Amino acid sequence: GAVVSQHPSWVICKSGTSVKIECRSLDFQATTMFWYRQFPKQSLMLMATSNEGSKATYEQGVEKDKFLINHASLTLSTLTVTSAHPEDSSFYICSARKNLATNEKLFFGSGTQLSVL
Protein backbone atom coordinates (compact mmCIF):
# COMPACT_ATOMS: atom_id res chain seq x y z
CA GLY A 1 0.00 0.00 0.00
CA ALA A 2 0.89 3.65 -0.19
CA VAL A 3 3.39 4.97 2.32
CA VAL A 4 3.40 8.29 4.09
CA SER A 5 6.51 9.18 5.99
CA GLN A 6 6.38 11.65 8.86
CA HIS A 7 9.48 13.06 10.51
CA PRO A 8 10.53 13.42 13.23
CA SER A 9 8.77 10.77 15.31
CA TRP A 10 9.26 12.77 18.45
CA VAL A 11 10.76 16.07 19.42
CA ILE A 12 11.44 17.84 22.67
CA CYS A 13 11.98 21.56 22.53
CA LYS A 14 12.21 24.58 24.78
CA SER A 15 9.35 27.00 25.08
CA GLY A 16 9.60 29.77 22.50
CA THR A 17 11.39 27.76 19.84
CA SER A 18 9.94 26.64 16.52
CA VAL A 19 9.56 23.07 15.38
CA LYS A 20 9.13 21.80 11.84
CA ILE A 21 7.39 18.52 11.05
CA GLU A 22 7.62 16.95 7.61
CA CYS A 23 5.08 14.76 5.86
CA ARG A 24 6.08 12.97 2.68
CA SER A 25 4.14 10.73 0.36
CA LEU A 26 6.77 8.25 -0.74
CA ASP A 27 5.18 6.47 -3.67
CA PHE A 28 2.41 8.75 -4.89
CA GLN A 29 1.70 12.39 -5.51
CA ALA A 30 -0.60 14.09 -3.08
CA THR A 31 -2.16 17.39 -4.03
CA THR A 32 -3.90 17.43 -0.68
CA MET A 33 -2.52 16.61 2.74
CA PHE A 34 -4.12 17.02 6.12
CA TRP A 35 -2.72 17.84 9.54
CA TYR A 36 -4.31 16.55 12.73
CA ARG A 37 -3.63 17.00 16.41
CA GLN A 38 -4.40 14.36 18.97
CA PHE A 39 -4.28 14.85 22.73
CA PRO A 40 -3.89 11.82 25.01
CA LYS A 41 -6.87 9.49 24.94
CA GLN A 42 -8.73 11.75 22.56
CA SER A 43 -9.67 11.61 18.92
CA LEU A 44 -7.89 13.17 15.97
CA MET A 45 -8.86 16.76 15.38
CA LEU A 46 -8.32 18.27 11.95
CA MET A 47 -6.15 21.36 12.12
CA ALA A 48 -5.76 22.28 8.48
CA THR A 49 -5.93 21.11 4.90
CA SER A 50 -2.73 21.58 2.95
CA ASN A 51 -3.05 22.17 -0.79
CA GLU A 52 -0.07 21.96 -3.11
CA GLY A 53 0.77 25.33 -4.57
CA SER A 54 -1.78 27.29 -2.59
CA LYS A 55 -2.54 28.45 0.91
CA ALA A 56 -3.65 25.98 3.51
CA THR A 57 -7.20 25.98 4.82
CA TYR A 58 -7.34 26.16 8.60
CA GLU A 59 -10.07 24.86 10.84
CA GLN A 60 -11.87 27.24 13.14
CA GLY A 61 -9.83 28.02 16.21
CA VAL A 62 -6.48 27.05 14.69
CA GLU A 63 -4.06 29.98 14.45
CA LYS A 64 -2.55 30.09 10.99
CA ASP A 65 0.33 32.29 12.14
CA LYS A 66 1.24 29.80 14.82
CA PHE A 67 0.91 26.65 12.76
CA LEU A 68 2.57 27.43 9.45
CA ILE A 69 1.90 24.98 6.65
CA ASN A 70 3.86 24.75 3.44
CA HIS A 71 2.98 22.36 0.65
CA ALA A 72 5.63 23.23 -1.89
CA SER A 73 5.66 19.98 -3.82
CA LEU A 74 3.33 17.11 -4.61
CA THR A 75 5.09 14.87 -2.13
CA LEU A 76 5.91 17.13 0.79
CA SER A 77 3.96 19.18 3.29
CA THR A 78 5.49 20.75 6.38
CA LEU A 79 3.92 21.98 9.58
CA THR A 80 5.92 24.47 11.62
CA VAL A 81 4.84 25.14 15.17
CA THR A 82 6.15 28.63 15.81
CA SER A 83 7.07 29.91 19.27
CA ALA A 84 5.98 26.65 20.82
CA HIS A 85 4.55 26.62 24.32
CA PRO A 86 3.80 23.74 26.69
CA GLU A 87 0.13 23.75 25.67
CA ASP A 88 1.23 22.91 22.12
CA SER A 89 2.54 19.59 23.37
CA SER A 90 0.56 16.97 21.50
CA PHE A 91 0.69 14.17 18.97
CA TYR A 92 0.61 15.59 15.43
CA ILE A 93 -0.40 13.35 12.55
CA CYS A 94 -0.45 14.04 8.84
CA SER A 95 -2.31 12.25 6.10
CA ALA A 96 -2.05 12.35 2.33
CA ARG A 97 -4.83 11.80 -0.14
CA LYS A 98 -4.23 9.40 -2.99
CA ASN A 99 -6.64 9.55 -5.87
CA LEU A 100 -7.45 6.13 -7.29
CA ALA A 101 -9.43 5.18 -10.36
CA THR A 102 -12.63 4.47 -8.45
CA ASN A 103 -12.23 6.39 -5.26
CA GLU A 104 -9.70 8.14 -3.08
CA LYS A 105 -7.93 6.99 0.03
CA LEU A 106 -6.15 8.69 2.86
CA PHE A 107 -2.89 7.34 4.19
CA PHE A 108 -1.57 8.45 7.53
CA GLY A 109 1.92 9.16 8.72
CA SER A 110 3.19 7.58 11.91
CA GLY A 111 2.80 10.79 13.87
CA THR A 112 5.08 13.19 15.73
CA GLN A 113 5.03 13.49 19.50
CA LEU A 114 5.88 17.07 20.42
CA SER A 115 6.86 17.90 23.97
CA VAL A 116 7.47 21.54 24.80
CA LEU A 117 9.31 22.18 28.04
Next chain:
Amino acid sequence: GQQLNQSPQSMFIQEGEDVSMNCTSSSIFNTWLWYKQDPGEGPVLLIALYKAGELTSNGRLTAQFGITRKDSFLNISASIPSDVGIYFCAGRRGSRLTFGEGTQLTVNP
Protein backbone atom coordinates in the same frame (compact mmCIF):
# COMPACT_ATOMS: atom_id res chain seq x y z
CA GLY B 1 -19.12 21.30 14.57
CA GLN B 2 -19.54 17.86 13.07
CA GLN B 3 -19.52 15.07 15.64
CA LEU B 4 -19.49 11.34 15.54
CA ASN B 5 -20.68 9.38 18.53
CA GLN B 6 -18.68 6.21 18.91
CA SER B 7 -19.48 3.50 21.41
CA PRO B 8 -18.44 1.87 23.53
CA GLN B 9 -15.55 4.00 24.76
CA SER B 10 -13.72 0.92 25.99
CA MET B 11 -14.08 -2.83 26.01
CA PHE B 12 -12.39 -5.56 28.00
CA ILE B 13 -12.86 -9.00 26.50
CA GLN B 14 -11.41 -12.48 26.59
CA GLU B 15 -9.45 -13.88 23.70
CA GLY B 16 -11.77 -15.63 21.28
CA GLU B 17 -14.77 -13.42 21.94
CA ASP B 18 -16.48 -11.36 19.30
CA VAL B 19 -16.51 -7.56 19.50
CA SER B 20 -18.88 -4.98 18.13
CA MET B 21 -18.59 -1.21 18.08
CA ASN B 22 -20.54 1.45 16.27
CA CYS B 23 -20.70 5.07 15.27
CA THR B 24 -23.66 7.34 14.75
CA SER B 25 -24.00 10.83 13.42
CA SER B 26 -26.70 13.42 13.06
CA SER B 27 -25.46 14.09 9.53
CA ILE B 28 -25.01 12.04 6.41
CA PHE B 29 -21.61 10.90 5.22
CA ASN B 30 -20.57 9.70 1.79
CA THR B 31 -17.95 7.31 3.10
CA TRP B 32 -17.41 5.50 6.37
CA LEU B 33 -13.97 4.34 7.39
CA TRP B 34 -12.65 2.30 10.26
CA TYR B 35 -9.10 2.73 11.55
CA LYS B 36 -6.95 1.12 14.21
CA GLN B 37 -4.34 3.12 16.07
CA ASP B 38 -1.54 1.63 18.14
CA PRO B 39 0.18 3.77 20.79
CA GLY B 40 2.50 6.36 19.30
CA GLU B 41 1.47 5.55 15.74
CA GLY B 42 -0.80 7.00 13.12
CA PRO B 43 -4.13 5.35 12.30
CA VAL B 44 -4.12 2.43 9.91
CA LEU B 45 -7.09 1.88 7.64
CA LEU B 46 -8.98 -1.35 8.29
CA ILE B 47 -12.10 -1.08 6.16
CA ALA B 48 -13.58 1.52 3.82
CA LEU B 49 -17.29 1.67 2.99
CA TYR B 50 -18.55 3.67 0.04
CA LYS B 51 -22.23 2.85 -0.39
CA ALA B 52 -25.21 2.89 1.93
CA GLY B 53 -26.01 -0.65 3.02
CA GLU B 54 -22.59 -1.94 2.02
CA LEU B 55 -21.27 -4.81 4.10
CA THR B 56 -17.55 -5.44 3.78
CA SER B 57 -15.22 -7.96 5.40
CA ASN B 58 -11.48 -7.94 5.88
CA GLY B 59 -10.41 -11.19 7.50
CA ARG B 60 -12.01 -11.32 10.92
CA LEU B 61 -13.33 -7.78 10.57
CA THR B 62 -16.74 -6.93 9.18
CA ALA B 63 -18.15 -3.45 8.80
CA GLN B 64 -21.37 -2.04 7.45
CA PHE B 65 -22.40 1.34 6.09
CA GLY B 66 -25.80 2.10 7.55
CA ILE B 67 -28.70 2.44 5.15
CA THR B 68 -29.45 5.93 6.46
CA ARG B 69 -25.79 6.91 5.84
CA LYS B 70 -25.66 8.18 9.41
CA ASP B 71 -24.17 5.17 11.09
CA SER B 72 -21.73 2.30 10.77
CA PHE B 73 -20.61 -0.66 12.82
CA LEU B 74 -17.47 -2.75 13.04
CA ASN B 75 -17.39 -6.36 14.21
CA ILE B 76 -14.29 -8.31 15.12
CA SER B 77 -14.74 -12.04 15.38
CA ALA B 78 -12.64 -14.47 17.40
CA SER B 79 -10.50 -11.74 18.94
CA ILE B 80 -6.80 -12.29 19.52
CA PRO B 81 -4.35 -10.38 21.75
CA SER B 82 -2.93 -8.36 18.86
CA ASP B 83 -6.36 -6.82 18.30
CA VAL B 84 -5.58 -4.58 21.26
CA GLY B 85 -5.62 -0.92 20.33
CA ILE B 86 -7.87 2.04 19.73
CA TYR B 87 -10.41 1.78 16.94
CA PHE B 88 -11.72 4.91 15.30
CA CYS B 89 -14.59 5.35 12.94
CA ALA B 90 -14.45 8.23 10.51
CA GLY B 91 -17.01 9.74 8.23
CA ARG B 92 -16.13 11.60 5.09
CA ARG B 93 -18.02 14.27 3.21
CA GLY B 94 -16.08 15.79 0.35
CA SER B 95 -12.47 15.99 1.42
CA ARG B 96 -13.29 16.44 5.06
CA LEU B 97 -12.81 13.53 7.45
CA THR B 98 -14.38 13.54 10.90
CA PHE B 99 -13.29 11.03 13.52
CA GLY B 100 -15.23 9.37 16.28
CA GLU B 101 -13.94 9.44 19.84
CA GLY B 102 -12.45 5.98 19.61
CA THR B 103 -13.00 2.60 21.26
CA GLN B 104 -10.17 1.26 23.40
CA LEU B 105 -10.09 -2.51 23.05
CA THR B 106 -8.30 -4.74 25.56
CA VAL B 107 -8.08 -8.47 24.91
CA ASN B 108 -7.13 -10.74 27.78
CA PRO B 109 -5.33 -13.94 26.79
